[in-house]
Amino acid sequence: WREKVGYNRKLRKIANPTNATRSLQDSIFCSEDNSLYFTYNGKSNVLEVRDLSYQVNVASQIPWYEKLAHLEMPWTRATDKESHMVAIRNMSFKVKSGQMLALIESSVCGKTSLFDLITCRDYGGKITSGEILINGKPTTRQLVKKCTAHVREDDRLLPNLTVKETLLFIAKLRLAKISDSERKKRVEDVIAELRLRQCANTRVGNEYIRGVSGGERRRVSIGVQLLWNPGILIFSDPTSGLDSFTAHNLVITLSRLARGNRLVLMSVHQPRSDIFQLFDLVLLMTSGITVYSGAAQDMVQYFTRMGYPCPTYSNPADFYVDLTSIDRHTEEREMESKRRVSMLAAMFHENIRHFGDHLWRSSQRDGMTPVSEPSSPLTLEETVIMNTHSDDHLPGWLQQFTILLSRQISNDFRDLSALLIRGFETLLMSLLIGFLYYGHGKSNLSIQDLSALLFMIGALIPYIVILESITKCHSERPVLYQEFEDGLYSATSYVSAKILGELPEQCFIVIVYGIPIYWLANLSPDPEHFFLNLLLLMLLTYCARIMAMWMSAMLPTLQISAFFGNALYTTFFLSGGFLISLENLWIVPSWLSKVSFVRWSFEGLMQIQLKGVTYPMTSGNVTYPISGTLVLQTMGLHSYPLYAIYLILVGMTTGFLVLYYLSLRFIKQKSNQDW
């Protein structure tokens, strides 16, 4: 380091920095209009973390399926000491509304745990000492829900809605009490505040679908939380994955939010120098130990006083992160850096003892109010005064249901290409089977062929539907579980909206599948039979779809749900009564066959086609007519009347629905899984 510092001194002579540089830097980044359109007007909040220490058990956070992949039994628990890690050690700070605090740490652990603790989302750690207070009261889930919003590091948005629609739907779900026009106004304000006007009517998009840019998408995520106007905003790594301009503009946005009398807490990973200069307060920590917390512009001064000046032309954030990070490459360097960190931490502790809020200020400004104290934001021009305070009053069940339903339908139908691909796939399957059993020729299909055809009709469509439905549910999952966490709506209204919202697509698929086969195979031309056939297919696909939804709600990853979904389907397929005769099944599979929708659809389809029809039967060279009912009886497919089969299918659908509901309600899946 000394070498570098020396060299940089030499450079300083050459470069001779001037005062004009600051304004130059401003001119590089666009200075948009600085007015506030949407401010927080509730009572101001104080967040205080007092002497907090927190320990996480790393091993217990590994989910069971990952353990299985390592060939370990899922119930083994690592009990060695290494898995217990101190994530936060003796952390204290106090921030008020109007301030923005940035946490800088090179590793991820401490920051995430702190945010999880503040938002009362505990993932298997243990608070060993200290407490977190909001407005002087210890945090509880209810309190947190009322006043804090957490914006995660990944964007969880429905890709096919426009920016405005996204916000409007959330506003409807969140702000039930205010009138429609007020709600529209609020959405407009949020869009203006986040500078999203130019893309308000563009699709949000995701990595596959073209939409707004990455920075804009991040701001939409912020907007979703901003709508209900919380007093405390928490951002995990808001700048990660954005390029320099976007990141800079985003941090400007965040500091503007803070100026609107909100309390902003964010974590950053390797902030660039221009971003660092935008920070108001920073907290520098390394493996859970606070090394500095206080005004950002005083950080260099503080460390200089401690004997570590920041060299010219280097980014203070980078420099001090490096200075305090623990180098694990060799043992002696690790020891040395650990010693340095503990020394710095002790020095810092000593230095802030007389500051009430545990934030360091340089001595010149001692006693004065910190720069970050908001100068009453309401005097600013163009300030919108919100009269109605957002309350946690959610809309009723029916209202939630209609909002969710219209949201889902508008999201699904924008994605026309996916729908067309699915339709095309189904059509191909239908044509293949139809041509295989082409029935317009000289003779009608024989009984064996007819039963094979009807079995295949009923067995193939669930297969396609299950595969496609599990993938779809998993792609929607991040949005769903985040909104559950935020308490936007109940599982009941989601389930009802979801199953009704799938109906149009369902009809489309069944029609595309059912009609070509029916016509090509020349099945019974009676319209009543045709519609009964379609209705049965409809019920069958619905049942399969809800089973798939249940699988994806119950199991943690896409692969696992796909595997078990497939296995369950194969079970139903094998016990369907065609490939293996039902009488030959021993006791357990014959129970299974009772809940096999493939079996019931086969039985139903056969009854529709054969009941009341006489069929020519060839034996040797004698042909004699035989009644369809007799055929059904010999095949053992006449155990229940037709209406009962419909009822059984409806009952099974309901059963899966209940299971789906229970899994959604009681199994908390993590929303960010890409294993």
Place this chain on the structure above:
Amino acid sequence: RDREIIGKSIYIACIKLPKNNSSSLGEHGQMVVIPNNCLSVLNVSYTVRERVGPWWNIPSYNKKWNRQILQDVSFHIESGQLMGILGNSGSGKTTLLDAIAGRLNHKTNFLGQVYVNGRELRQEQFRNCFSYVLQNETLLSYLTIEECLTYTALLALQKHSREFIKKKVDAVMAELSLSHVANSVIGSRIFRGISDGERRRVSIAAQLLQDPKVMLLDEPTTGLDCMTANQIVWMLSELAHKGRIVIITIHQPRSELFQVFDKICIMSFGELVFCGGPSDMIRFFSGHGYTCPEHSSPFDFYVDLTSVDTQSKERELETYSRVRTISSAYKNSEIFCTTLEAIEEAKCNVKELPPVPFKCEDSPSVLCKLCILLRRTTKNLSRDKIGIIMRISQNVLFGLFVAFFLLRLNNDFLKGGVQDRIGLIYQCVAALPFTGILNALALFPALRAVADQESKDGLYQKWQMLLAYIVHFLPFSIIGVALYSVFIYWTMGLYPEVSRFGYFFAALLGPHIFGELLTLAFLGIIQNPNVVSGITLLLNIAGVLAGSGLIRSMEDMPTPIKMMSYFTFQKYASEILVVNEFSGLTFTCGHFNVSAGVVSPCTFLQGIQFIEKNFPGGPSRFTTDFLLLYAFLPALIILATISFKIRDKVILRQ
């Protein structure tokens, strides 16, 4: 090695000290006597013709426009220098590296020259001169570092002796300080191995084995934490100072690396805005009124200064005009003039400069390569416990599933003796290709990525890797299917005769392998494994439906489908299985005593009657069926090879 010695002797004749950046070299004080190679890039431009709109918007799709990706780029760099190319995403950094390495797709849109020691390179020489480390390292995850490097060395330098290769690998590992982890497994996203920084160094080491004199690295620090990233760059600068030319693109470098680079290039919208030493850079920008503020990283500051903000029209115009001003100032500056002079000088003094420094390459014969690849793939799989368990037990698991439902076959027609047998054969014919498909989808894409990269480096061709893969999975397929057949055949009670069991096994082995081969063929031309999985699963179902004749007897099918069924392997496999099982089989008919001549509900009692009805002429075609079934093996291998040949072209075009 001979070339190196010649290079050294020529070097004495032409010691050429770099003029414009002697200071930065002096600081490191590491002027070792080495052949002084130089690389010059002169007036390189590159455009791509792109369609304006997406495919469904036909009018705009038919319109094309020229996108300028590189515009008139020139620079000159000599041995012992590390050059960093900076710029925001989309500024053309990677394309510039591609251009230098001769890896651009549309050669026709490429203007300008790349000289090495004053000589222009021929197309096939590019690969042998530059070594290129890509951004995302693709390594086989179950090999140790030492094994990984040794296999690469064997592929590249097989003509040398074993000791030479061992020494070379050890030397390279020592140079990149990997010796202490030489025996650690590399690891992947799913299971932990060596750290990210070490992995990056392994991919650099793999290139160093061939002693390249010019190294190009695309974003070697992305995704690493700051410490490790710095260490990589320091290490690269050391490599450069040992007489190599090292060029890297880098995104958001840390400020303390500023002095490590001997040359820094800033790219913006395809233009080279600046290229020169660090102190030149500060002088140049300060001279034009852009002084870097004290506590900010010059990298960040200058990159921001020269990038174009597209948030709004006015901002775009404003920033763009600033970029133009700076780049024209650079074109008029002294630094740029000296660059051009250096290039001219190199071109004029071609005779005095050493010959083009090629990498050591004595690649072995095709057969040797196949052997090495086979050994490597096998070694990689041998440590993959889950992979092996999956390959061997998947079929048996499936068998258990079927056995759970069927328990044991019976011979009673009325109790479904025929129906159950057909069901079982149907499951066998449908499930074994299916497991093959799953295997290929789970295990091959990782190897494919490795093959893509190493074939670009010229180590081998993609189809060679494919053949090695096919050979390596065959034994596993045989074991897997054998276990399945033994289990199913004897627990279910199929025709109890040992030779028939042999036929049963042989008829199932084929489809299992073909499922995997078919998937490989699709993986050659389609990148996304999910799409391939959709296609192959549907093809599998379609093949069983149309080909097997179990669901619908062949005779009743419409002619086009009958024709199509001749191209499905399921047709032959199921015919063999049906004939194998049903010929000679006699069924009973419940309590009816058939011999008494009573009219019974059973249509037939002899298995042969069933064959004659549904597969007429089946027994006589038994041998032919086997021949035709196994004719699919070479056919599918050829198909897969062709698909990977096509892949060469597809990858080149991307």
